[in-house]
Amino acid sequence: MLAPLIPRAVRGRPRAEDRRIINGMVYKIRTGISWRDLPERYGSWQTVYTRFRRYAIDGVFTRALRQIQTRADAAGDIDWLVQIDSTIVRAHQHAAATGRKGGSTGRTNRNDHALGRSRGGLTTKIHLAADGQGRPLALMLTAGQRHDSVMAQALLERIRVPRTGPGRPRSTPDHVVADKAYSSRAFRVYLRRRGIIATIPEKDDQKKHRRNRGSHGGRPPGFDRKTYRRRNTVERCFNHLKGFRGIATRYDKTATSYEAAVSLASFLLWARSFEDGP
Template sequence: MGSPHHPIRGHAEKAQLAPLIPNASRGRPRAEDRRVVNGMVYKIRTGVSWRDLPERYGPWKSVYTRFRRYAIDGVFTRALQQIQARADAAGDIDWLVQIDSTIVRAHQHAAATGRKGGSTAREPDDHALGRSRGGLTTKIHLACDGRGRPLAVLLTPGQRHDSICARPLLERIRVPRTGLGRLRCRHGHVIADKAYSSRGFRACLRKRGIGHTIPEKSDQKKHRRNRGRRGGRPTGFDRETYRRRNTVERCFNRLKGFRGIATRYEKTATSYEAAVTLASLLLRARSI
């Protein structure tokens, strides 16, 4: 991932991250944009608190304020979509989409979310925090392409079942066109594990004309056989295609290489999702 002293590496990567830096046409002079973005990257890579940012990135409050503003305005998401648009135009996206989820332990500092004025219109009431035997957890739902580059993320409390979030996750894949045309939301094929094996999700994919490779649960097989002809035909399943599902696992491993992602320190879901999106953007930029 490179030295923490130089989170953004080289001119090529700087060009890929240019959409992260909105132009400020007026107002008082502010801290150097690249230095501030470097501070954001350093923070999510190391997991340090905002107050412990090294002085070389400028005042920590300036870095945090800019990060929070970018998170609320959706700057990170738009930047990722712009990189995806250029990659799609160049044929560099493998539309063999893979979806999965991973549970992230939330630090005790992430539980202090009751301050007044700390939420926004897009902030869920539960802040995407759920309680389980292991304590407070957040679940990251991820869609990546066939080469392991993130396409979309969705946060939920840790106890939320994967099948409930499959459709909302796929709906977040919205790749703009570089020229005229609507956003690209339709995928060629979806690979997922047994957690996503439901009749409703399969029907949704068929309705949208999307192929899928999802193994059927044993109880679902038994129920279908017991119903005879009314149970319908067996679902198609290609073992060779399913073997590529480990690509999404490798994508999770790279994301969790950022300590600020492997453990949730952010209090709000908006900020943590922005951190995951920023890490996804860096993975996408460094794969080019």
């Protein structure tokens, strides 16, 4: 599935075997070791790192993730009851040593490289939208202190599953399930405008404010407890992703490289589901 997406040079020395290089990248992300410590069976670590960095900047793993989602959608295998959530990732000192000044160096880099300060120190936050089977549909990185509700709309707009035939990519879930962090009026209005059903519990202060306004407070938002129980699916998705030690702790200096690592791990989760399923 990855082979057609890998850039190839027309000239130059004979290439190292692509499968061995990709396996080296997966080994690095799975174990969290430094690039220099890659076992010799994967060849030169400089080659593996250079290819990974090149693929990260070129968006190879992001395209691979969309491609495998397209395959699943064509088989009717995507459950469009989408759960959204985020998780905090602690940044290792190697990641924290990156330069924080100047412009971006890649497609997804920002000036802060998605590094920010929260109670745990320097952290990155992964925002994730997962399908009903707990597989990543869209992801984005922010600094660790960024609130979930601020990024909710941007996260949903990253869901774009291309069609195998003509037509626009699918970008609208049937249903969105989220926790109280996403219980803002603006987000609920956004979901209604797009025709998306929402199951989001209301915060206590919002309930109190609505009751204090009496008849002007409006009706309480609909809430299906049975559907909300499925929100643990996105938690299980995070659990699978953090089984990769290079994801559970951020070692990458740039947001481009770390996002590529998360995308590659997400691609592997989808590929594993195809081995078990369709």
